[in-house]
Amino acid sequence: MSKEETSTLNPSSRQTVKFYQTGTFTVGNRLLDEEFRTVQATTERSNSLDSGHRACQGCGQALGARYALDAAMRATDNKIIAANATGCLEVFTTPYPETAWSIPWVHSLFGNVAAVASGIAAALKSKGDSTTRVIAQGGDGGTTDIGFGCLSGMFDRNDDVLYICYDNGGYMNTGVQRSSATPAAARTATTMPVGDNPGSSFNTGKYLPTIAMAHEIPYVATASVHDLHDLERKVEKAMTFRGARYIHINVPCPLGWGSQPAFTIKLSRMGVECGLVPLFEAENGQLTDSTKIRYRIPVEEYLKLQRRFAHVLKPHNTHQLDAIRAIAENNIKRFNLL
Amino acid sequence: MLRQISGSIAVAEAIALCRPEVVPCYPITPQTHIVEHISTLVKSGQLKNCSYENVESEFASMSFCIGASAAGSRTYTATASQGLLFMMEAVYNASGLSLPIVMTLGNRSIGAPINIWNDHSDAMSVRDAGWIQLFVESNQQALDVHIQAFKLAEALSLPVMVNMDGFILTHAITRVDMPTQEQVDQFLPAFVARQKLDTDAPLSIGAMVGPDAFTEVRYLAHHKQKEALAVIEQQAAEFHEIFGRDSGGLIKSYFAEHSEIVFVAMGSVIGTMLELIEELRTEGHSVGILSLRSFRPFPANAICNALGNAKQAIIFEKSFAVGMGGVLASEIHMATAGNDLKISSVIGGLGGRTITKKSLGKIVECAMHGELDKEVFLDLEGTTVVKELRRQQEGQSSGPVAENILRDMGVVSASKTL
Ligand SMILES: Cc1ncc(C[n+]2csc(CCOP(=O)(O)OP(=O)(O)O)c2C)c(N)n1
Numbered sequence: 164m165s166k167e168e169t170s171t172l173n174p175s176s177r178q179t180v181k182f183y184q185t186g187t188f189t190v191g192n193r194l195l196d197e198e199f200r201t202v203q204a205t206t207e208r209s210n211s212l213d214s215g216h217r218a219c220q221g222c223g224q225a226l227g228a229r230y231a232l233d234a235a236m237r238a239t240d241n242k243i244i245a246a247n248a249t250g251c252l253e254v255f256t257t258p259y260p261e262t263a264w265s266i267p268w269v270h271s272l273f274g275n276v277a278a279v280a281s282g283i284a285a286a287l288k289s290k291g292d293s294t295t296r297v298i299a300q301g302g303d304g305g306t307t308d309i310g311f312g313c314l315s316g317m318f319d320r321n322d323d324v325l326y327i328c329y330d331n332g333g334y335m336n337t338g339v340q341r342s343s344a345t346p347a348a349a350r351t352a353t354t355m356p357v358g359d360n361p362g363s364s365f366n367t368g369k370y371l372p373t374i375a376m377a378h379e380i381p382y383v384a385t386a387s388v389h390d391l392h393d394l395e396r397k398v399e400k401a402m403t404f405r406g407a408r409y410i411h412i413n414v415p416c417p418l419g420w421g422s423q424p425a426f427t428i429k430l431s432r433m434g435v436e437c438g439l440v441p442l443f444e445a446e447n448g449q450l451t452d453s454t455k456i457r458y459r460i461p462v463e464e465y466l467k468l469q470r471r472f473a474h475v476l477k478p479h480n481t482h483q484l485d486a487i488r489a490i491a492e493n494n495i496k497r498f499n500l501l
Numbered sequence: 502m503l504r505q506i507s508g509s510i511a512v513a514e515a516i517a518l519c520r521p522e523v524v525p526c527y528p529i530t531p532q533t534h535i536v537e538h539i540s541t542l543v544k545s546g547q548l549k550n551c552s553y554e555n556v557e558s559e560f561a562s563m564s565f566c567i568g569a570s571a572a573g574s575r576t577y578t579a580t581a582s583q584g585l586l587f588m589m590e591a592v593y594n595a596s597g598l599s600l601p602i603v604m605t606l607g608n609r610s611i612g613a614p615i616n617i618w619n620d621h622s623d624a625m626s627v628r629d630a631g632w633i634q635l636f637v638e639s640n641q642q643a644l645d646v647h648i649q650a651f652k653l654a655e656a657l658s659l660p661v662m663v664n665m666d667g668f669i670l671t672h673a674i675t676r677v678d679m680p681t682q683e684q685v686d687q688f689l690p691a692f693v694a695r696q697k698l699d700t701d702a703p704l705s706i707g708a709m710v711g712p713d714a715f716t717e718v719r720y721l722a723h724h725k726q727k728e729a730l731a732v733i734e735q736q737a738a739e740f741h742e743i744f745g746r747d748s749g750g751l752i753k754s755y756f757a758e759h760s761e762i763v764f765v766a767m768g769s770v771i772g773t774m775l776e777l778i779e780e781l782r783t784e785g786h787s788v789g790i791l792s793l794r795s796f797r798p799f800p801a802n803a804i805c806n807a808l809g810n811a812k813q814a815i816i817f818e819k820s821f822a823v824g825m826g827g828v829l830a831s832e833i834h835m836a837t838a839g840n841d842l843k844i845s846s847v848i849g850g851l852g853g854r855t856i857t858k859k860s861l862g863k864i865v866e867c868a869m870h871g872e873l874d875k876e877v878f879l880d881l882e883g884t885t886v887v888k889e890l891r892r893q894q895e896g897q898s899s900g901p902v903a904e905n906i907l908r909d910m911g912v913v914s915a916s917k918t919l
């Protein structure tokens with residue numbers, strides 16, 4: 164888009180301005196004059212996670228991380244230090260010698276981000292710095308599996324850290340293997356759709372938000388990237404508490420899910436609307452609020468847009484479809500979603 | 502001030518004098534008393550502005566150190582044996598990120614079979630991890646070298662591990678000269694981080710590095726350790742000036758330059774060796790000792806020079822590479838290549854077996870007669886070994902080795918605090 168063309172746009176048409184790409188860098192509309200930019204690209208944004216990173220097109224994690232961190236920056240007067248576990252977010256943001264982070268950021272290992280963040284918080288405490296706040300972030304594998312010990316320790320000690328898990332339902336960075344957050348029936352490279360019960364087994368896996376609640380930490384919330392205002396609100400709220408806090412963000416992954424990049428927001432919403440992705444908040448171990456489903460949709464509507472569930476919709480696999488419906492039903496009851 | 506205290510308490514108090522800001526810990530024998538005592542010093546208010554945390558594992562403990570150090574804090578922890586292995590990935594990470602963490606290793610063997618007593622298997626398991634590894638002979642040295650360790654770590658921005666023999670030093674109550682806070686403050690300046698997570702000057706630390714730059718980053722780590730050779734000597738001299746004691750340095754020679762037969766060893770065994778060679782020297786024998794105080798960086802030149810006049814070197818080690826032999830021995834071979842030196846490797850003190858003056862005396866006697874083998878396991882019970890080998894030849898289902906041996910020897914494993 165040329166300068167001339169942009170100057171013909173009416174600033175009141177903000178939300179209709181489309182993102183576009185130049186060269187290899189997705190720059191959003193930050194190349195436009197300030198007055199024409201969408202809300203995502205205002206100059207007030209801290210752009211903690213800046214443009215130029217290497218996430219796949221339609222990556223829900225890139226979106227979630229950008230909004231979560233900018234919200235945290237707003238809530239703390241730009242005083243955020245972030246620690247990152249190994250995984251897609253770490254890899255796509257820091258291809259040496261470049262970095263997409265404009266905040267102080269450290270990556271140590273795959274399984275230790277909670278402890279690294281606790282160490283940073285301890286350092287700030289001993290220096291008497293109570294304004295700088297710490298965020299730890301990891302994928303579902305780094306959180307629910309290999310980093311679980313360190314995370315539980317961080318919860319136990321109630322260290323002053325906000326831990327954000329970006330749940331894309333598998334080890335995506337290493338080529339889509341099963342994690343303990345992979346949904347039942349999903350195809351991954353280690354749970355292929357073969358045999359009597361294709362995909363990831365039913366009655367396995369763990370749901371970290373409720374495990375976090377069991378630690379009775381001050382604040383636990385779940386969010387999803389279609390409702391960014393809700394996500395931002397929860398991050399901002401998390402920053403009003405001291406001690407260990409946990410936010411679990413559902414982040415569609417076109418590569419791992421076998422979905423269209425353009426459907427990331429749609430899938431995020433559908434996951435919530437079918438009952439498979441409950442959105443709620445909890446304080447000190449007690450559920451305090453949950454987002455009601457506005458237009459309930461059948462789970463198959465959600466599943467059919469993802470190749471990882473293709474086998475579930477085959478006629479001979481109705482037992483799997485029924486079982487997934489039951490999971491959604493159970494979530495609706497458990498978290499009071501209707 | 503002169504005090505009569507255990508090695509662990511001495512080290513804990515020396516650490517406190519260094520004003521660490523973050524100390525995470527996890528219990529494992531024989532280092533536990535160090536971190537226990539630090540916890541008391543923090544809780545009682547004697548050690549101020551220090552976040553002390555009893556975390557959930559050694560892996561978390563070193564990771565905690567990584568975060569704290571990256572955030573610009575003087576950071577300390579201690580571990581041993583299985584604990585070191587459990588934190589291994591983070592041990593490599595700390596040095597890879599060039600973080601000046603100081604850690605005490607209360608040297609202990611590695612299982613299986615599980616064994617809480619002293620040897621150097623733990624220290625040797627991280628010999629390639631990029632940490633500076635110092636060894637101490639006595640509790641006074643342990644105390645002194647910890648004070649130097651912070652200065653060294655921070656000058657180079659590298660992690661430093663002080664190796665102190667489990668039980669033999671950690672639990673031994675001896676007289677130590679505890680420095681004053683003023684002395685330590687004079688020697689050790691406030692910590693200025695080379696890299697720091699700072700909201701006013703944001704940095705990314707721990708980026709992915711591909712083939713294009715990895716070699717350079719690794720080479721620089723090697724280069725830095727080589728730079729440490731001079732810094733260690735220089736700081737030991739500075740320490741001497743302020744505290745009036747010779748502690749630290751790369752090596753310590755006890756008549757090594759003027760002896761035909763020289764023991765080379767690390768740690769507390771030097772004490773036993775000193776008693777032996779004093780006797781031998783009064784009898785007119787030409788025997789000396791070369792004590793390695795810095796194992797990483799490896800002071801190859803200093804070793805080569807110190808052994809320049811020796812005819813035989815007896816490399817005594819409390820660990821070995823299974824399937825290869827003495828690690829230190831092979832490194833000394835390399836350092837002295839070109840010298841006309843006969844090298845024998847003696848492995849002893851494994852899993853806490855007592856190293857007696859008598860057994861070492863026999864080794865020297867063999868050496869004097871030119872009869873010392875290239876590889877010797879000190880005080881090895883040959884008959885027990887043969888018996889077990891025979892049992893294994895007789896049948897496939899001969900059972901677990903350790904338990905068979907214990908039964909043969911009539912030994913009852915005595916430890917409760919694993
Ligand atoms: C100790 C260790 N084991 C395995 C790996 C390999 N590994 C790196 S990233 C990753 C997957 C990350 O999955 P997740 O945490 O879910 O994040 P995602 O990439 O899906 O965002 C794995 C298995 C590693 N780096 N370190």
Ligand code: SF4
Pocket residue numbers: 217218219220221222223224225251252255331335336415416417418419
């Ligand atoms: S694989 Fe998935 S999570 Fe990783 S960058 Fe691509 S879309 Fe994002």
Ligand SMILES: [Mg+2]
Pocket residue numbers: 302303304329330331332333334335
């Ligand atoms: Mg994942």
